[in-house]
Amino acid sequence: MNELMVGRLFDWTDKNVIITGAGGSIGSTLAHAFATYQANVVLVDKNAESLTNLHRMIEEMGRTCLTFAVDVTDVEAIHGMVHEVQERLGSIDVLINHAGMNIRKQALDLELAEWDRVLSVNLRGMFAVAQAVGRVMVAQRAGKIVNTASVSAVRGHKHLVAYAASKGGVQQMTKVLAHEWAPYGVNVNAVGPGYIYTHQTEDLLADPAARQSIAAKIPMGRIGEPADLVGAYLFLASPAANYITGQTLFVDGGRTVD
């Protein structure tokens, strides 16, 4: 409770935060935000090149930054990363479990290999990272995990059958991990973004008609930016969320209200 009383809710000085998918549009915004609040940041992405500038920027901010080119479908690589983070930084205080991808196709055209790919990154990969980091956090008896779900976890938007199944799975996985790890002081929650301008939605949102029809279904009338998500992740990773676990916080301009 001390952090609450002294007004240090959003201060990660000497705390270590792992972010997967850190090279992407939302992930890099989150990495920058945690560094701004004094965290040491561990950047994980399968695309090493996407991390070079971000790594430099975070070090220029005076923070410790480690970078790992890890594909979350590679369980050995995940274990190697977690082991090295422990060796070099000690504790793991926060996991932003965020790496994800999408294949947008009608269900009748989706190949099973494509289904497997989406599920293996978005659900199996997210579980493998949560499990590896969860072992450390349970042993520490402290930690905050924030998984990235989506409005697709609770809506049947067309052309997203594998993606929706994976994100629905993330929401359920979040509840079970929260339940099992609550006695050890580990909070597990999720953020469910709505439509956000990122690499993942670039092609779709480049079409003005699609953009307009999507925005028309959002009560706030606009598509989100990565910066719109920052507060939700910081909140769920902070002592302000000490008594919250197993929840998915939708950040979607009201898309899921009806």
Ligand SMILES: NC(=O)c1ccc[n+]([C@@H]2O[C@H](COP(=O)([O-])OP(=O)(O)OC[C@H]3O[C@@H](n4cnc5c(N)ncnc54)[C@H](O)[C@@H]3O)[C@@H](O)[C@H]2O)c1
């Ligand atoms: N953009 C949206 O509208 C939206 C909405 C809801 C949820 N999300 C989720 O947000 C997260 C980030 O997506 P984004 O929109 O910023 O897209 P993005 O493509 O900009 O970022 C995704 C990042 O994840 C990395 N990645 C993909 N597969 C990986 C793997 N197997 N191992 C390690 N890294 C991998 C990519 O290299 C990339 O840097 C994803 O989980 C996505 O499903 C996005």
